Amino acid sequence: MDLDADPHPAISGLSDLQYQSYSFISNAEMKRINIEISFNIYRLVQISRERGYDGLATLLWKACDSLPMPFRKQRQNRDMTNDLFASLVAGSxxxxDLEEAHVDRRILGFRQIAPEDADRFIANLLACNHWRNTIIEDVHAGRIPPQGLKPHGQRFTRQGQQAVLREVTANLGSVLFAMNMLFDEEYRLDTCVAWPKTATALANSFYNNCGSEWSLTATSSSISLHKSV
Structure with a gap:
């Protein structure tokens, strides 16, 4: 997304329809990005437990000050927030019944998530719904351009990049808004179970479980910084 990088040759001179016919993110790259986003949502949860919500807020403000933030006033996607809450209520x-074995899980397809897997399972669902199932699919879908894909080429038009950032920023805003409801065992609502049972509730709700089979152990890639001499 670095606009200072040279644009991919297939972008120049393409109409919107032609641009959408090509995939500018390979399957392997998309899988890696999915893992990065899921694991980092998971890490934010751990940080909130280690430092409290004030510590998490401090970290996010530092990121806001240090990183390029073209949409600082983007509001959260309230439709996503409402869908998440409604799904949690339904699954709760x-x-x-699952805990008391009043239902046959094998016949009805119910799923129970182990407490030790709850954080990453929920992070996978959030990454899939709030990142993967967005207009980024328009960039990922299609056939690889004839020129292939190189790691450092610009794959987005400026308009396309802004559209992706707006949608994902709004969606991840709803993730932050719902963090205590999903991940705090002290958070109580009459209509919802508390963490870690929230994972089982979402797994058995109408919430899109597209990321439910993603890895529960894959971690973010390490980053090495090399100082120029």
Whole structure:
């Protein structure tokens, strides 16, 4: 997304329709990005537990000051927030029956998430719904351009980059808004179970479980910084 990088040869002179016919993110690259986003949502949860919500807020403000933030006033996607809350409420009605074995999980397809897997399972669902199932699919879908894909080439038009950033920023805003509801065992609502049962609730709700089979152990890639001499 570095606009200072040279644009991919297939971008220049293409109409919108032609641009959308090409995939500018390979399957392997998309898988890697999915892992990065999921694991870093998971890490934000751990940081909030280690430092408290004030510590998490401090970290996010530092990121806001240090990193390029073209959409600082982008509002959260309230439709995503409402869908997440409604799904959690619906799934919470099933959790007691699962725990007391009032239903045959094998026949009805119910799923129970182990407490030790709850954080990453939820992070996978959030990454899939709030990142993967967005207009980024328009960039990923299609066939690889004849010129191939190189790591440091600009794959987005300026308009396309702004559209992706707006949508993902709004969606991840709803993730931050819902963090205590999803990940705080002290957070209580009459209509919802508390963490870690929130993972089982979402797994058995109408929330899109597209990321439910993603890895629970894959981690972010390490970054090495080399100082110029």
């Amino acid at each position: 009605q099933i959790v007691p």
